Amino acid sequence: MSNAGKTTTSRPGLSEQSTRQIELIERRLFLQRGLSLGALSLLSGCAITEQDSVQRILDNMSYWNDRAQAAIFDPRRLAREYTESAIVDPFPFNAYYSEDEVRVVDEKSYKLELSGLITSRKPWSVAELHALPQFTQVTNHICVEGWSAIGKWGGVRFSEFLARVGADTTAKYVGFKCADDYYTSIDMATALHPQTQMTLTFRDQLLPPKYGYPMKLRMPTKLGYKNPKHIVAMFVTNTNPGGYWEDQGYNWFGGS
């Protein structure tokens, strides 16, 4: 998702931030439910006119949505897997910046830092990650910008990595920091889902810089923006760490 070229129509009496949030919500409602904000105000019985009520409605809706999605998430239900003939080529690139600004991480200086509720916090090198047992999956990636694409990713089952480093899997969240300014976080049930992968390869090749070298988290049960690329640090916590787009109004759970 890139902000470039997006215009924000001003709404009388509302700050730019609220206007932007309304636009994000409208977009999501429309994509997910075919609802307009007008329809929502009829349903909720609220005239969406002033700053306070807008903020309250948005916060409550997003919180309600997180709890509802967490409650219906089935940790054993698998996202669909496809045959290799379904792989999209070229696979789309997306980030909050354009492709010529992709962060190129240097293998020699790279360390994956671990912190929070984890017993073995030793940092991991790229080679050490590649030495762990690997699996591949051909799954669909859905971006809220309006595209989806099937790709093939390989890497380490995240639940196995969490067990290996002694993560407290009774904690609520895993947070991620990336080599760019991106950050996000996920619920523990999704972290432990069998298709959640610490991804090291794309189409059987080393993960290219634009798709998140040296490591990204790939979850076919979540929307694109929940899948952090170029992960440099991860931590286990009971305090929701939010995320780059989530903190601007995108739904935190972000299930697909």
Ligand SMILES: Nc1nc2c(c(=O)[nH]1)N[C@H]1C(S)=C(S)[C@@H](COP(=O)(O)O)O[C@H]1N2
């Ligand atoms: N570090 C980082 N990770 C990120 C992003 C980003 O800007 N920076 N964008 C997210 C979004 S919105 C999408 S759709 C996917 C795009 O992944 P792709 O380039 O492999 O298609 O990466 C996600 N992870």
Ligand SMILES: [Mo]
């Ligand atoms: Mo996205």
